Amino acid sequence: MNVIDTKLQGVRIIEPALHVDHRGFFLEIYNTKIYRTYNIEYQFVQDNHSLSKEQGVIRGLHYQVSPHSQAKLIYVLAGSIYDVVVDIRRNSQTFGHWIGVHLSAENKRQLLVPHGFAHGFCTTEPNTEVLYKVDKLYSPEHDRGILWNDPALGIDWPTDQPILSDKDTKHPLLRDADINFE
Numbered sequence: 001m002n003v004i005d006t007k008l009q010g011v012r013i014i015e016p017a018l019h020v021d022h023r024g025f026f027l028e029i030y031n032t033k034i035y036r037t038y039n040i041e042y043q044f045v046q047d048n049h050s051l052s053k054e055q056g057v058i059r060g061l062h063y064q065v066s067p068h069s070q071a072k073l074i075y076v077l078a079g080s081i082y083d084v085v086v087d088i089r090r091n092s093q094t095f096g097h098w099i100g101v102h103l104s105a106e107n108k109r110q111l112l113v114p115h116g117f118a119h120g121f122c123t124t125e126p127n128t129e130v131l132y133k134v135d136k137l138y139s140p141e142h143d144r145g146i147l148w149n150d151p152a153l154g155i156d157w158p159t160d161q162p163i164l165s166d167k168d169t170k171h172p173l174l175r176d177a178d179i180n181f182e
């Protein structure tokens with residue numbers, strides 16, 4: 001397994017060990033003991049699975065506020081995404097900075113999103129299925145968002161005409177967002 005740091009502290013790309021044979025492949029999506037050796041020690045409590053039927057679906061940018069802030073471990077089961085993480089910790093030197101990483105069923109990369117970051121993705125193939133673990137349960141009252149195309153962020157999405165949920169068209173800009181992660 002490889003763990004690659006990014007320019008956002010704590011946001012990491014994980015390349016699980018792949019075991020290939022004549023039948024196909026095997027990999028561990030998550031293993032408490034092995035991940036702990038890389039200082040990845042979240043107590044994941046919920047697994048989520050979404051299907052986006054079209055290429056160019058954007059889901060995001062999402063986060064939950066305290067005390068229900070979530071760390072996420074993102075993995076693609078089918079298709080591919082451009083996965084985006086934005087630092088929304090007010091006291092961070094990289095506040096408002098973002099990174100984008102291509103995750104796909106083919107490259108089998110994972111992205112670790114710590115607490116204090118907003119997360120979203122754009123599908124780059126139809127029929128893309130994303131699986132992700134979170135370390136706090138879903139809490140609709142604490143669910144928040146930031147507008148996907150906030151000019152202050154300048155995210156270089158693969159499309160400028162995305163397919164969005166109604167909710168995701170109505171999020172505030174980062175400057176007006178409710179950010180509470182003490």
Ligand SMILES: Cc1cn([C@H]2C[C@H](O)[C@@H](COP(=O)(O)OP(=O)(O)O[C@H]3O[C@@H](C)C(=O)[C@@H](O)[C@H]3O)O2)c(=O)[nH]c1=O
Pocket residue numbers: 048050059060062063072119120121138165167
């Ligand atoms: C996120 C979530 C949603 N739901 C419900 C609420 C709603 O009826 C339906 C769809 O919810 P959403 O539109 O929020 O789903 P979606 O836009 O896919 O939201 C997800 O986006 C990605 C980018 C993330 O990072 C996730 O944490 C999550 O926010 O599923 C749950 O029951 N549990 C959950 O954990």
